[in-house]
Amino acid sequence: MEIVASFDDGMDVLKYLQHHEVDAIFLDINIPSLDGVLLAQNISKFAHRPFIVFITAWKEHAVEAFELEAFDYILKPYQESRIIGMLQKLEAAYQQQTSQPAANHENRDATTINLIKDERIIVTDINDIYYAEAHEKMTFVYTRRESYVMPMNITEFCSRLPESHFFRCHRSYVVNLSKIREIEPWFNNTYILRLRDLDFQVPVSRSKVKEFRQLMRL
Template sequence: MDLAPLAVMIVDDEAPARDRLRDLLGDIASEQPTQVVGMASNGVEALRQLEDVKVDVLLVDIRMPAMDGIEFAQHASRLTFPPKIIFITAFDEYAVQAFELAALDYLLKPVRAERLANALQKVRKSSNSTRDVIDTIAAPRRHLTCSERGKIHLIPIGEVLYLKAELKYVTARTLNREYLLEESLVQLEGEFPDRFVRIHRNCLVAREAVIGFERSVGEDGGEGYWSVRLNNVPELLPISRRQWANVRAVLGD
């Protein structure tokens, strides 16, 4: 039975490497039919292309500028219909072991046609969720992603002042605006422990953004509470009694 072509995107910062992979896909087309629907030089460019095209499998280099393959895979795994991921790497066998759990397969450069065909066959047979696999990666991202009306916004993690859980979303506040993230506050806290500190069950603040604390009077003259003031943020963010001791220990009096 004829196989349906797989929609493939090639992501590599070196043009000759992208061209070689495209040519290899052509060489094995009778065995593993594919259609190259996109080529990108880094993860940021690839995410932009994924806004407009459906991709079955990503062939992704690991070392790239702007956004490397690992972080790109983390973002791609959070798409509504995440593609399967095959890493392309120049690392030797020992170094590659660190990435085995992060993708369906990996190929060592220079890529051989037979090995590429086998990897694509794995894609066709696999029922594993890319989302579940990539979530095993421990390295924190340099960006968060927000999808708005079909467009993917990249939010540099260094620009996020606070993260607040509201209903099923998390609001990420930067100096310029707010973004809605479809991620959990617990997961974000675990991924960025050195960047954010929890001040309330529904709020994490960027440590570097804190400029002081203020004591507020409770409603109807009741017991007061502490709030944190962030640089360039007009509103005060309340600190829960449970978190106050830890916040004071981490951020200072």
């Protein structure tokens, strides 16, 4: 990994990126002339969109960074191990992106997704997600060991998931098909889905039964 440029002014960063392509950019929030969030909004519109990492003392902008699909959001003061871990994930994401000639931003999102935990953005393998549940305008996302609260409704969250792996089985639930351990018949010809490794049952609503049967070849 090589540092090709460093700037103290947001407008200087934007001018540089208009003429140079970079693979990753590290931003603070408090930047003269153009703050980090506005700068990231402009960068996200570029045809060649670099990975964006925020390193800042301003924890209240983590949700905005997530909405801009930042790769990571690191709070100061930080530990060296946190930076090393981020760089390792960044290198892996870059290698995956460049190993597939047709890969673009959408392809990248097909294997990983950004989740929010304690005002940090966690780059998560899509297949680590077991299910998600709607809570009003928020979505709770569950992996084997962690839970995350996403600032969006479940319909918007589902749009970020690959349809080949996830199924909207209920108005309030989406499930990872590869995590289903048992399909149990329920009342009114519906089903309850028992998941691997988790003591939780996900319902299949009546309106989704036909589609679910076809999908699972029942």
